[in-house]
Amino acid sequence: MKFKAILLVGLAALFASCSMFKKDGGGFSSKNASNSTGWEYNNPDNGGFQADADYAQFAGPGLKFIQGGTFTMGRVEQDVMYDWNNIPRRVTVASFYMDETEVANIDYREYLFWIQRVYPDSKEKYMEALPDTLVWREELAYNEPYLDNYLRHPAYSKYPVVGVSWEQASAYCKWRTDRVNEQLLVNRGVLAHDASQAGQNVFTTETYLAGMYEGTQGDKPVEDASGNARKIRWEDGILLPDYRLPTEAEWEYAAYGLIGNTDGELLTERKLYPWNGSYLRDDSRRDRGRLNANFVRGRGDMMGMAGALNDNADITAPVNSYNPNDFGLYCMAGNVNEWVADVYRPLSQEEVNEFQPFRGTVYTTYRRDDSGNLMRDEFGELLVDTVADYRNFEDGDYQSQIIEGQDWNAEKDKLNTDNMYIQSDGNDGSFTSLITDEIRVYKGGSWKDRPYWMVPGTRRYKDQKESANDLGFRCAMTRVGSPEGF
Structure with missing residues (x-):
């Protein structure tokens, strides 16, 4: 009791x-x-403090969720080029989103159409975005039909856009961010489509959040706690993070799609390509013998013999061709190479962080006038100034350079990346390293490459202003919050 x-x-x-x-x-x-x-x-x-503690991010148009994790980045087979630029290293990549397919011609034509509609008097703006169709021209090949047809003819609408430089791809990502966020606000009734926007009064995510965009208001404005209409804030969670180029680590991690090769935290089978095994053909009962990607099988063999085309693609193929990998991504090997965000350095894997490795960090801040107001250019984009530049981290310091006969004490404050890696204008016949802060990595292999380059760990590089007929891109987006959700 x-x-x-x-x-x-x-x-x-x-x-x-x-x-x-x-x-x-x-x-x-x-x-x-x-x-x-x-x-x-x-x-x-x-006081009406507004908050949403149960926010969960949704995927933007065209994106697939990529659950992050650890993996061994770099070489998985013999380095036949002897570049020694992809030394294996275990890293961790945070969860993110990535385009299901490469950006297609129809997607890029929409971008070009928008520029012409919004900036009809700015030929320069349009020409900056226009892909270089001359990349198809070869001195000893009849490729002239592709100059006129590949980008614009509807027969190639679903084919990957090529002839796009790294700079053009980055600008497309920025434009896509703004159009997706504008459509989100239209869908919610916060804004109405404004076909008359032009000049500086063009919707961008940054100018809208800064209160600088004067668009057509919708019939369902966001209200504060008292029921009064107010501006959208970043804290509302309505707008999505930026579309951007994936980092090299993100791209390589997404290409392998190792989620199909794990038992708990045990990796049961290391992949050579985005599919299982070391063979290039499908071994499933339904598609047995079918090639898994668009590439060159051998010298002069771009697609096989009539009646038995091995990859059914003489040049590129539609972006949703072949089987997707375990993340649901198409053509992560072959078809076209793809730009990634990183600046190229041979030994990046030895220097970058174990978590979210990336080389190319540039810190910026918005430019303001003497009164403290944000400034924008004639196209409505906010102007930025560089605060710090880590693209050449530990490359330009005088201690890491050995240049015979140089006065270190006198020259150390003038040294930069160009001093570290020998440069030449190409006209005097002297040696050049081809490495600067404008050299970017691309990966994936293409319709004109041998299988070696389809291994996700391989890497090549090109000046960010250059383009090629076998080089395209896809976009990525940061995931905010937990890696998958609790």
């Missing part, structure tokens, strides 16, 4: 303590209230 009495008293005390935190009991309400102050969110009586 004594034990029962003690138990009852204890339970009564527990219920009493719990009741203290009920609103009607004179305590605090735990529902939709701050854990720090007890103040209710979205309540105009206490």
Whole structure:
């Protein structure tokens, strides 16, 4: 009896303590209230602080979710080029999103159409974005039909865009971010489509958040806690993060799609290509013998013999061709090479961080006038200034350079990346390293490459202003919050 009495008293005390935190009991309400102050969110009586503690990111148009994790980045077979530029190293990549396919001609034509519509008087703006169709021209080949047809003819609408430089691909990513976020606001009724926007009054995500975009308002504005219309804020979670080029680590991780080769945290089979095994043909019952990618099988063999085309593609193929990898991504090997965000250095793997490795970090800040107001160019883009540039991290310092006969003390403050890697204008016949802060990595292999280059760990590089008829890109997006959700 004594034990029962003690138990009852204890339970009564527990219920009493719990009741203290009920609103009607004179305590605090735990529902939709701050854990720090007890103040209710979205309540105009206490100031109306608005918050969404249950936010979950959704994928933007065209994107697939890539769950992050650890993997061994770099070489998985013999380095036949003896570049020694992809030494294996274990790294961790955070979860992110990536385009299911390469950016297609129809996608890029939409971009060009938008520029012509919004900036009809700016031929320069259009020409900056226009792919170089001359990349198809070969001195000893009849490729002239591709100059006129490949980008614009509807027969190639679903083929990957080529002739696009790294700079053009990055600009497309920025444009895509703004158009997707603009459409999100239109869908919610916050904005209405404004076909008359032009010049500086063009919707960009940055200018909208800064309150500088004067667009056509919709019939369902976002309201504050008191029911008054207000501007969208980044804290609302309505707008998506930027579309961007993937980092080299993200691209390589996504290409392998190792989620299909794991048992718990045990990797049961290391991949050579984005598919299982070391063979180039499909071994499934349904598609047995079919090639898994678009590449050159041998010298002069771009697609096989009539009646038995091995990859059914003489040049590129539609972006959703062949089987996707275990992340659901198409053509991560073959078809076209793809730009990634990183600046090229031979020994990047030895220097970059273990988490989210990336080389090419440039810190910027928005430019302001003398009155502290944000500044933008004639196309409505906010102007930025560079705060710090780590593309050439530890490359331009005088201690890492050995240049015979140089006066170190006199020259050390003038040294930069160009001093570290010998440069030449190409006209004097002297040696050049071809490495600068404008050289970017591309990966994946293409319709005109041998199988070696389809291994995701291989890497090549090109000046960010150059383009090729076997080089395209796809976009990525950062995931905010947890790696997968709790």
